[in-house]
Amino acid sequence: MFGQLEHELDLNVPASEAWDLFGTLQIGKLVEQELPQLFQKVELTEGDGGVGTVLKLTFSPGVPGPASYKEKFTKVDNEKRIKEAEVVEGGYLELGFSLFRVRFEVIEKGEDSSILKSTIEYEVKEEHAGNASLVSVQPVATIAELAKNYLNRNKTAQQAK
Structure with missing residues (x-):
């Protein structure tokens, strides 16, 4: 079973920022x-931020879903401004x-504006479809x-200088 969820948010900063x-x-x-409240830890376990980088995400107690997992950056396209990460261990x-x-x-x-489009794609085995x-x-x-809040704060700070 394959599924996909999307979220879009307007940002009041240039796409480059x-x-x-x-x-x-x-x-x-x-x-x-x-x-x-969402993440207890985000640890870099391998790489420098490019393709092949591995992060271990540990969620805070009480967050629904898995307690932790490792994800690997499988795509970092600076021209098209796309980053993809796949779970490679646990979770x-x-x-x-x-x-x-x-x-x-x-x-x-x-x-001076851009859109952040977030997409989750997943495939789950039929016996675990629930x-x-x-x-x-x-x-x-x-x-x-x-x-968005962080980028807006930085924009305001830059304008104040």
């Missing part, structure tokens, strides 16, 4: 610092999923809102 956050490891650091794979991929795409909208209900767009929506 949004990509400076999402195209690097900076988003992981920000998430760990600013979202302790959803232990719940009968054969694929769990998160994609962040920064789409240029205008000179676990598809564990997949939620809420974590990526929360990350998108955090990023």
Whole structure:
């Protein structure tokens, strides 16, 4: 069984600024610092932020879904501003999923605006189809809102200088 969930959020910053956050490891650091209710830890276990980078995500107690998993960056396209990560160990794979991929795409909208499109793609084995209900767009929506607030704060700080 294959499924896909999407979330879009307008950002009041140029696509290049949004990509400076999402195209690097900076988003992981920000998430760990600013979202302790969602993430207990975001650890870099391998790589430098490019394709092949592996992060271990540990969720805070009480967050629905898996307690932790490792994800690997399978695509980092700086021209198209797309980053994809797939779960490679633990988490959803232990719940009968054969694929769990998160994609962040920064789409240029205008000179000073962009859209952050977040997509979750998953494939779950038929005998575990009930676990598809564990997949939620809420974590990526929360990350998108955090990023928007962070980018807006930085924009305001830059304008004040």
